[in-house]
Amino acid sequence: MKAKVVAVNISEKKGIIKHPVPLVKCIQDYGIENDAHAGPGIRQVSLLGVESIKKFEEIKNIKGLCSGKFAENITTQGITLYKLPIGTRLKIGETIHEVSQIGKKCHANQGCEIAKLFGHCVMPLEGIFTKVIAGGIIKPGDSIEII
Numbered sequence: 001m002k003a004k005v006v007a008v009n010i011s012e013k014k015g016i017i018k019h020p021v022p023l024v025k026c027i028q029d030y031g032i033e034n035d036a037h038a039g040p041g042i043r044q045v046s047l048l049g050v051e052s053i054k055k056f057e058e059i060k061n062i063k064g065l066c067s068g069k070f071a072e073n074i075t076t077q078g079i080t081l082y083k084l085p086i087g088t089r090l091k092i093g094e095t096i097h098e099v100s101q102i103g104k105k106c107h108a109n110q111g112c113e114i115a116k117l118f119g120h121c122v123m124p125l126e127g128i129f130t131k132v133i134a135g136g137i138i139k140p141g142d143s144i145e146i147i
Contacts, residue, residue, distance in 0.1 A: 002143055005093065008022075010073065022140075027135045029044075037073070050076065052082075052127070072127060088146060094135075095134055096133040100130055103128075
């Protein structure tokens with residue numbers, strides 16, 4: 001299976017889950033236009049695989065977590081994100097990203113909305129962050145290639 005984008009998600013405020021949108025515009029060295037987490041730095045865009053979400057659902061014996069619930073900007077399928085080395089470049093839709101961080105600390109050590117509901121969250125272990133090297137549009141169905 002080729003790696004692809006399943007969903008693109010944004011939030012207008014920090015600390016809340018993201019909601020799917022039809023497409024996002026990535027801005028070089030900034031992140032996703034209209035997303036609360038956009039800005040310069042190493043955590044411009046967050047990615048999480050459907051495979052990680054499904055694993056979390058199995059562990060917690062729950063069903064139906066939708067894209068964006070883990071505050072990821074891009075929900076992927078067919079690529080093991082957390083095994084990519086820092087510095088790996090990805091072509092996602094029209095854009096190019098560079099992996100800048102694997103995992104993270106959960107919100108202010110209090111936990112995100114998922115951690116509050118279920119006791120822990122998969123994003124701190126299996127989510128990744130990227131810097132936008134070349135901007136453009138990303139939408140569901142776009143391919144993801146390691147370059």
